[in-house]
Amino acid sequence: MADSVLIEGLEVETVVGVYDWERRVDQRLLVDLEMAWDNQLPGRTDDVSDALDYAAVSERVVACLRELKPQLLERGAEVLAGDLQEVFGISWLRLTLRKPGAVPAAQSVGVRIERGQR
Template sequence: MTDKVFIHELTAFASIGAYEWEHTIKQKLIFNIEMDWDFSQAVETENLQYCLNYAEISQKVLDFVESQPFKLVETVAYKVADLLQQQYGIKALRIELHKPKAVAQASSVGVIVERHFH
């Protein structure tokens, strides 16, 4: 059995883009994050210390993404995956990162990163 903690539609406003003009504006990025986490001990004890704090994780992702410029959504997704694994010891995760309205004919484009750490 695999338990998951998820954060859907976490919205950041970041300096992102391959073109110089894109770094003069903030663009919307939307994250859907799923993290494997065994919360059976939290259930047994009703103790928050055994949970992933999704409010804290959300803020860490926003602070990281909004604090520096990026050229590629791929880079953002990889670095966020690394950040979450390193800070929280998450064994597996899936990040779906959307860049809305980047292509006129599509509501959103983006990448999906799946990681399994040992």
């Protein structure tokens, strides 16, 4: 199956980082997701109950990262990927987690992981 559902540029305000000052403020993270999902059935039925609910996925991403407050982006990505796969039954995903402004000379820094089987 090559079908996917995408969420790109989802903004999450949360505590993230290893320095003392970072643990006292919210910072912006950007999340991109590509999730394997068979879109044939919802494509035929036009019924939202047959589709992956990207609004629910987005809400789960925000809640997970706000609760987790990771020190490292790697930790945030791993926990988030596992949570999404478990809760929504996603067999494979590619997740990019970016932290804009973390390095002054770069637009953003981040990590990208793939988990599961396509």
